[in-house]
Amino acid sequence: xxxxDISFLDQIRSLLKKxxxxxxxxxxTGELQPYDLSILLNSLTAGEQLLLLAVLPPETTAETLExxxxxxxxxxxxxxxxxxxxxxxxxxxxxxxVELFTALHPLQTERLIALLQEPFRTQIRDQMSYPENSAGSxxxxxxxxxxxxxxxxxxxxxxxxxxxTAEFYxxxxxxxxxxxxxxxxxxxxxxxxxxxxxxxxxxxxxxITVPAELDQEQAAQLVARYDLTALPVISKAGKxxxxxxxxDIIDVxxxxxxxxxxxxxxxGPVETPYFKTDLFTFFRKRIVWLxxxxxxxxxxxxxxxxxxxxxxxxxxxxxxxxxxxxxxGNAGTQTSTLVIRAMSVGEIRGGDFLKVVWREMxxxxxxxxxxxxxxxxxxxxxxxxxxxGLTVAATILVIITVSSTLGAIxxxxxxxxxxxxxxxxxxxxxxxxxxxxxxxxxxxARLLMGL
Amino acid sequence: xxxxDISFLDQIRSLLKKxxxxxxxxxxTGELQPYDLSILLNSLTAGEQLLLLAVLPPETTAETLExxxxxxxxxxxxxxxxxxxxxxxxxxxxxxxVELFTALHPLQTERLIALLQEPFRTQIRDQMSYPENSAGSxxxxxxxxxxxxxxxxxxxxxxxxxxxTAEFYxxxxxxxxxxxxxxxxxxxxxxxxxxxxxxxxxxxxxxITVPAELDQEQAAQLVARYDLTALPVISKAGKxxxxxxxxDIIDVxxxxxxxxxxxxxxxGPVETPYFKTDLFTFFRKRIVWLxxxxxxxxxxxxxxxxxxxxxxxxxxxxxxxxxxxxxxGNAGTQTSTLVIRAMSVGEIRGGDFLKVVWREMxxxxxxxxxxxxxxxxxxxxxxxxxxxGLTVAATILVIITVSSTLGAIxxxxxxxxxxxxxxxxxxxxxxxxxxxxxxxxxxxARLLMGL
Numbered sequence: 025x026x027x028x029d030i031s032f033l034d035q036i037r038s039l040l041k042k043x044x045x046x047x048x049x050x051x052x053t054g055e056l057q058p059y060d061l062s063i064l065l066n067s068l069t070a071g072e073q074l075l076l077l078a079v080l081p082p083e084t085t086a087e088t089l090e091x092x093x094x095x096x097x098x099x100x101x102x103x104x105x106x107x108x109x110x111x112x113x114x115x116x117x118x119x120x121x122v123e124l125f126t127a128l129h130p131l132q133t134e135r136l137i138a139l140l141q142e143p144f145r146t147q148i149r150d151q152m153s154y155p156e157n158s159a160g161s162x163x164x165x166x167x168x169x170x171x172x173x174x175x176x177x178x179x180x181x182x183x184x185x186x187x188x189t190a191e192f193y194x195x196x197x198x199x200x201x202x203x204x205x206x207x208x209x210x211x212x213x214x215x216x217x218x219x220x221x222x223x224x225x226x227x228x229x230x231x232i233t234v235p236a237e238l239d240q241e242q243a244a245q246l247v248a249r250y251d252l253t254a255l256p257v258i259s260k261a262g263k264x265x266x267x268x269x270x271x272d273i274i275d276v277x278x279x280x281x282x283x284x285x286x287x288x289x290x291x292g293p294v295e296t297p298y299f300k301t302d303l304f305t306f307f308r309k310r311i312v313w314l315x316x317x318x319x320x321x322x323x324x325x326x327x328x329x330x331x332x333x334x335x336x337x338x339x340x341x342x343x344x345x346x347x348x349x350x351x352x353g354n355a356g357t358q359t360s361t362l363v364i365r366a367m368s369v370g371e372i373r374g375g376d377f378l379k380v381v382w383r384e385m386x387x388x389x390x391x392x393x394x395x396x397x398x399x400x401x402x403x404x405x406x407x408x409x410x411x412x413g414l415t416v417a418a419t420i421l422v423i424i425t426v427s428s429t430l431g432a433i434x435x436x437x438x439x440x441x442x443x444x445x446x447x448x449x450x451x452x453x454x455x456x457x458x459x460x461x462x463x464x465x466x467x468x469a470r471l472l473m474g475l
Numbered sequence: 476x477x478x479x480d481i482s483f484l485d486q487i488r489s490l491l492k493k494x495x496x497x498x499x500x501x502x503x504t505g506e507l508q509p510y511d512l513s514i515l516l517n518s519l520t521a522g523e524q525l526l527l528l529a530v531l532p533p534e535t536t537a538e539t540l541e542x543x544x545x546x547x548x549x550x551x552x553x554x555x556x557x558x559x560x561x562x563x564x565x566x567x568x569x570x571x572x573v574e575l576f577t578a579l580h581p582l583q584t585e586r587l588i589a590l591l592q593e594p595f596r597t598q599i600r601d602q603m604s605y606p607e608n609s610a611g612s613x614x615x616x617x618x619x620x621x622x623x624x625x626x627x628x629x630x631x632x633x634x635x636x637x638x639x640t641a642e643f644y645x646x647x648x649x650x651x652x653x654x655x656x657x658x659x660x661x662x663x664x665x666x667x668x669x670x671x672x673x674x675x676x677x678x679x680x681x682x683i684t685v686p687a688e689l690d691q692e693q694a695a696q697l698v699a700r701y702d703l704t705a706l707p708v709i710s711k712a713g714k715x716x717x718x719x720x721x722x723d724i725i726d727v728x729x730x731x732x733x734x735x736x737x738x739x740x741x742x743g744p745v746e747t748p749y750f751k752t753d754l755f756t757f758f759r760k761r762i763v764w765l766x767x768x769x770x771x772x773x774x775x776x777x778x779x780x781x782x783x784x785x786x787x788x789x790x791x792x793x794x795x796x797x798x799x800x801x802x803x804g805n806a807g808t809q810t811s812t813l814v815i816r817a818m819s820v821g822e823i824r825g826g827d828f829l830k831v832v833w834r835e836m837x838x839x840x841x842x843x844x845x846x847x848x849x850x851x852x853x854x855x856x857x858x859x860x861x862x863x864g865l866t867v868a869a870t871i872l873v874i875i876t877v878s879s880t881l882g883a884i885x886x887x888x889x890x891x892x893x894x895x896x897x898x899x900x901x902x903x904x905x906x907x908x909x910x911x912x913x914x915x916x917x918x919x920a921r922l923l924m925g926l
Contacts, residue, residue, distance in 0.1 A: 291813060325795060346913070451801075
């Protein structure tokens with residue numbers, strides 16, 4: 025039965041209202057996945073939400089809460105009794121706790137951090153010392169470790185003991201005397217091994233790891249490239265900080281793609297889900313760009329003012345302005361979008377600058393030629409004079425080539441200057457292309473029409 | 476040592492030239508990951524590539540080839556001897572083989588399919604019967620299955636036997652008498668279980684599965700939502716077709732994001748990596764859209780022609796045309812980008828239409844008000860008459876509100892009509908916004924300036 029089924033919802037509601045015993049509610053919701061439970065909670069009132077959260081098993085609540093934004097999580101935890109809250113917090117994955125604490129006011133964080141048991145509390149403090157959106161803060165401490173001198177049998181025994189509480193258990197991380205990461209072993213290899221073998225004999229020594237300060241986007245690229253299901257995170261001293269699990273990596277990949285898409289569309293990046301974002305946040309993210317582009321675009325007004333006499337002589341020149349500025353913008357956007365995306369997924373690197381610019385310049389010219397021809401034909405068909413048609417066509421030819429080249433140059437140069445290439449998005453390229461396009465237009469008009 | 480290190484490359488090259496024994500080359504490249512081997516191969520000449528591929532262990536070659544495009548894979552396989560080719564093909568994951576065969580000409584496919592051993596060959600034919608980009612064709616048949624009446628001990632014995640050749644082994648799929656999927660067991664649960672217990676007693680019965688015809692994008696959404704590392708794919712009869720592994724899912728998520736980004740940027744989607752795509756493909760994908768938008772944009776020329784008399788009377792009206800069309804475009808692009816992305820990640824569904832449109836209409840108005848005010852001030856600052864300033868400001872007010880609303884309506888309606896919402900990209904919305912904007916502009920000019 026779907027969680028959004030009205031009859032199911034009503035059933036839950038009436039049970040909560042009547043104060044039904046927790047076993048009944050647990051039985052009804054027991055088979056639901058955490059994500060689906062979060063959908064169910066979203067359909068209840070605030071009071072009903074707390075009633076339900078109070079009766080669910082703490083492990084279930086911990087997993088379900090991870091599908092909410094940090095501020096929503098806090099709202100729940102703040103209204104539950106201290107004991108329940110402590111139970112839930114201590115069962116949440118460390119990266120979720122770090123994300124929550126990072127979003128809260130320090131006083132709120134201190135209050136909650138006091139509810140954590142050791143060694144979890146120290147681990148959380150350690151992970152919070154890493155930058156936001158770094159591999160360190162995103163990793164989980166719930167992995168299984170073993171010592172290199174143990175036998176396979178000893179490792180399996182250890183696994184049986186801690187295996188039920190660990191969050192990630194498909195690989196076992198083999199540590200040396202000082203806690204440094206020496207190797208890794210998959211569960212399968214452990215099973216296939218002779219029970220008496222020492223782990224250091226069968227472990228894989230050459231493993232892919234990342235430093236804790238590494239940006240999450242680069243860590244995600246490594247996971248995608250090497251088909252990993254987990255990526256160990258190392259401190260400068262070579263000790264394990266935690267493990268990046270692939271489900272968190274998937275979230276990172278989606279979030280980074282969303283951020284790029286928002287920037288490419290000319291908006292500041294919006295990090296919360298659509299309906300959980302208030303209108304004021306949308307306003308803030310969008311008004312900034314609209315204003316910046318407005319200011320930049322105002323320049324085009326100046327250019328037109330400058331050529332007022334020409335426009336007065338041949339008003340027909342103004343008929344083609346929208347066509348010119350938009351075609352230039354389209355060509356520039358196509359190029360910059362393709363180049364920026366290729367940079368994001370690692371297909372274009374800094375050293376490829378000249379190769380890319382040369383490609384896009386030739387491609388721009390190839391696209392510009394037929395477009396210029398069609399422009400000329402259309403102008404003639406509409407009864408314009410040949411030299412006006414030629415002016416427009418010549419401008420189209422130059423402007424598509426120039427926009428395409430700019431659309432390739434700007435993001436790569438931007439990245440070298442330390443900016444996010446996606447900032448050189450459609451609106452910015454379009455505006456620059458407009459200004460250049462109009463200047464060229466009137467120069468050609470002067471030249472070809474004797475104005 | 477990095478694979479792009481010149482000295483390493485030279486070392487490999489000279490060894491290949493001298494015809495060094497395969498052990499030497501295998502030792503040198505033995506610790507490289509498949510992805511890095513593919514980078515190494517890309518740095519060699521065609522002849523050197525084949526020499527190297529011939530001496531690598533077939534399992535390594537199989538994994539490395541999966542980092543190449545199908546046509547490149549075919550180029551390699553076609554030039555290697557029959558025995559080597561057969562060895563490699565039979566070790567590739569089934570989804571990679573399906574992708575290769577789907578890209579080839581049927582005659583080429585038939586030739587290669589004859590080299591496959593049973594039951595692999597039949598499995599491949601089965602998987603190719605599913606639509607391209609479906610869960611079925613993307614799944615791998617290299618999973619581990621067990622029968623429900625087996626004991627944990629028997630399952631472990633089976634695992635030890637087949638475990639080294641299976642591609643995916645973190646979960647064991649429990650089948651019934653007719654081969655239907657009855658439950659799943661994680662490797663960890665298997666280890667923790669009493670050896671004598673029958674699997675059907677400890678297996679998880681309620682599991683998430685997908686039908687083989689499901690689109691890969693929706694399957695990927697499920698994996699992301701439920702934090703899965705594998706997703707079993709089922710035929711209509713309930714039998715297992717294969718398993719979607721999380722590394723393939725990550726590739727799907729990246730590819731789908733890339734496709735959306737390309738569409739949003741006004742280009743047809745380009746499915747191959749940037750430098751592996753020839754200029755003609757880029758030309759094809761981009762010229763289509765440039766032409767379509769050109770035709771649409773030509774309408775704006777007609778609108779301006781229609782109002783020629785007004786433009787002749789007040790040439791200053793033309794100064795603001797780029798500003799108007801671009802601001803309208805920016806507002807529309809911001810909205811459509813945010814809405815389309817939210818639809819892609821499942822945050823907006825079909826039933827949210829009215830909610831979304833109402834939100835964006837109010838947001839558009841909120842953004843339009845300050846923009847209109849600033850427009851008016853700027854016009855006055857430049858010395859324009861008050862009624863011209865008012866005309867431009869009033870147009871900005873209406874056009875930002877209208878573009879934002881359109882940017883929300885069009886993608887959702889488009890999706891209902893069965894189109895890819897990302898098609899309603901920036902260029903399309905911009906063009907529509909331009910036409911509407913110019914019409915409104917001249918109406919206001921008539922009204923407020925008595926023209």
